[in-house]
Amino acid sequence: MTNKQLIDQIRLKQSFLCIGLDVDINKIPKHLLVEEDPIFAFNKAIIDATNHLCVAYKPNTAFYEAHGLKGWKSLEKTIQYLNTHYPEQFTIADAKRGDIGNTSSMYAKAFFEDLGFDSVTIAPYMGKDSVEPFLAFEDKHTILLALTSNEGAYDFQTQIVDGMELYKKVLTTSKTYKNAKNLMYVVGATKATYLTDIRKIIPDSFLLVPGVGAQGGSLSEVCKYGMTKDVGLLVNSSRGIIYASTGTDFAEVARVKAEELQEQMAAELKKV
Amino acid sequence: MTNKQLIDQIRLKQSFLCIGLDVDINKIPKHLLVEEDPIFAFNKAIIDATNHLCVAYKPNTAFYEAHGLKGWKSLEKTIQYLNTHYPEQFTIADAKRGDIGNTSSMYAKAFFEDLGFDSVTIAPYMGKDSVEPFLAFEDKHTILLALTSNEGAYDFQTQIVDGMELYKKVLTTSKTYKNAKNLMYVVGATKATYLTDIRKIIPDSFLLVPGVGAQGGSLSEVCKYGMTKDVGLLVNSSRGIIYASTGTDFAEVARVKAEELQEQMAAELKKV
Numbered sequence: 001m002t003n004k005q006l007i008d009q010i011r012l013k014q015s016f017l018c019i020g021l022d023v024d025i026n027k028i029p030k031h032l033l034v035e036e037d038p039i040f041a042f043n044k045a046i047i048d049a050t051n052h053l054c055v056a057y058k059p060n061t062a063f064y065e066a067h068g069l070k071g072w073k074s075l076e077k078t079i080q081y082l083n084t085h086y087p088e089q090f091t092i093a094d095a096k097r098g099d100i101g102n103t104s105s106m107y108a109k110a111f112f113e114d115l116g117f118d119s120v121t122i123a124p125y126m127g128k129d130s131v132e133p134f135l136a137f138e139d140k141h142t143i144l145l146a147l148t149s150n151e152g153a154y155d156f157q158t159q160i161v162d163g164m165e166l167y168k169k170v171l172t173t174s175k176t177y178k179n180a181k182n183l184m185y186v187v188g189a190t191k192a193t194y195l196t197d198i199r200k201i202i203p204d205s206f207l208l209v210p211g212v213g214a215q216g217g218s219l220s221e222v223c224k225y226g227m228t229k230d231v232g233l234l235v236n237s238s239r240g241i242i243y244a245s246t247g248t249d250f251a252e253v254a255r256v257k258a259e260e261l262q263e264q265m266a267a268e269l270k271k272v
Numbered sequence: 273m274t275n276k277q278l279i280d281q282i283r284l285k286q287s288f289l290c291i292g293l294d295v296d297i298n299k300i301p302k303h304l305l306v307e308e309d310p311i312f313a314f315n316k317a318i319i320d321a322t323n324h325l326c327v328a329y330k331p332n333t334a335f336y337e338a339h340g341l342k343g344w345k346s347l348e349k350t351i352q353y354l355n356t357h358y359p360e361q362f363t364i365a366d367a368k369r370g371d372i373g374n375t376s377s378m379y380a381k382a383f384f385e386d387l388g389f390d391s392v393t394i395a396p397y398m399g400k401d402s403v404e405p406f407l408a409f410e411d412k413h414t415i416l417l418a419l420t421s422n423e424g425a426y427d428f429q430t431q432i433v434d435g436m437e438l439y440k441k442v443l444t445t446s447k448t449y450k451n452a453k454n455l456m457y458v459v460g461a462t463k464a465t466y467l468t469d470i471r472k473i474i475p476d477s478f479l480l481v482p483g484v485g486a487q488g489g490s491l492s493e494v495c496k497y498g499m500t501k502d503v504g505l506l507v508n509s510s511r512g513i514i515y516a517s518t519g520t521d522f523a524e525v526a527r528v529k530a531e532e533l534q535e536q537m538a539a540e541l542k543k544v
């Protein structure tokens with residue numbers, strides 16, 4: 001999917017919502033446990049109920065890997081379901097990978113070619129040759145961790161390097177990578193005011209913003225400091241939507257929660 | 273596996289060799305392609321031929337994930353084979369994971385409990401709460417990326433932060449994490465002279481050292497600067513051993529290559 005196609009979807013749906021499919025078997029409604037693949041059944045119901053309200057889905061691969069082969073199968077079925085029934089959705093493998101060149105190439109192949117995701121999240125610690133194998137894929141997107149929404153972000157990401165915080169060094173350096181146009185960045189919503197500085201370095205790049213809702217970030221702050229003329233934002237919500245009800249009405253309640261966010265987003269989009 | 277058990281194995285075998293099972297279907301001997309699971313068949317043959325010469329095996333998970341479900345199955349069979357037939361081997365899931373707390377817990381469960389690895393490699397970028405869920409597992413080891421052997425290492429890892437290179441900041445900060453005794457570190461052999469400084473920060477921790485052989489590092493340099501009284505080193509070789517021959521004699525040639533390294537290691541161990 002190209003940036004333009006993503007922006008068109010955002011305009012059409014009046015939404016820049018990404019729904020995180022961080023599906024924990026212990027948190028899904030009990031009545032689904034009789035299904036052959038409860039996690040896929042859960043995802044399918046959530047996707048069918050919410051797809052008109054969001055532009056992206058982001059399964060966190062850890063939640064699938066935790067179930068070994070069975071979990072990997074659920075992930076595969078989920079991405080196949082999305083690509084078959086809702087090809088207009090931007091899909092993100094939240095995998096936070098990164099390794100030396102030939103190994104990153106294997107990961108890129110796994111997520112982009114075999115699974116068919118539009119994008120994958122990448123940790124920047126190993127630098128250029130760990131990121132460029134992902135960037136080499138045409139019309140695929142590499143979402144680099146810059147400033148994450150967890151407390152540990154202060155351990156290294158906000159430390160001063162070369163006159164700037166490490167996450168800014170990551171932004172600055174990554175712009176020099178080959179095919180940098182395919183980069184997006186993770187920037188946590190819990191630090192929305194940082195977005196002013198971030199936009200000075202990467203004025204146009206798409207930002208994937210976790211941490212709105214359950215983690216305490218504010219949507220209007222994120223938009224105030226981070227939105228561009230082409231929107232440039234994907235705001236993720238996981239737990240606040242998918243676990244809003246643990247009853248048989250879970251998909252319907254998820255739809256209501258997604259709609260609340262979509263309406264707030266539509267209001268924000270009117271401002272640009 | 274405890275540190276003591278690992279050290280005992282090193283003394284017994286006179287080896288601190290780790291063999292990297294970075295198995296690429298395009299590089300394994302053609303005659304294996306008729307097997308039901310060529311990658312597992314390859315691993316089994318390599319393990320059977322070399323286990324008396326090494327103390328650890330390190331499958332890089334990317335190479336397995338690149339084959340989707342089938343690849344995950346090969347990984348599962350490989351670790352099960354090791355745990356059943358060679359339980360004295362220290363097993364490393366070279367996965368380079370790291371995510372926010374609840375997600376890291378899922379990864380820890382996947383690699384330590386479900387797959388039964390002794391250790392997993394972790395990227396430090398997201399800090400404390402991304403690492404501690406792994407450290408919480410008793411008798412399991414978390415191998416944190418410090419200084420990697422690739423060129424991109426210079427992008428961020430060697431940048432000065434708080435008066436020291438970022439990788440030293442990672443070493444220093446990680447020592448304050450809960451259960452830090454379960455930490456080991458990745459330090460690339462291509463930068464062996466850095467080991468003097470590293471040993472000032474972490475005098476006793478085990479280091480996993482990639483980059484000897486194919487990537488150009490020197491074993492004697494690594495030992496000179498990095499070895500402790502309890503050895504404190506696991507030196508990894510992947511391609512130099514497992515792809516030394518692409519004929520039907522691949523396992524035998526791998527054994528010869530592993531033996532060459534083991535003999536050099538035995539000589540180094542005599543010096544401490």
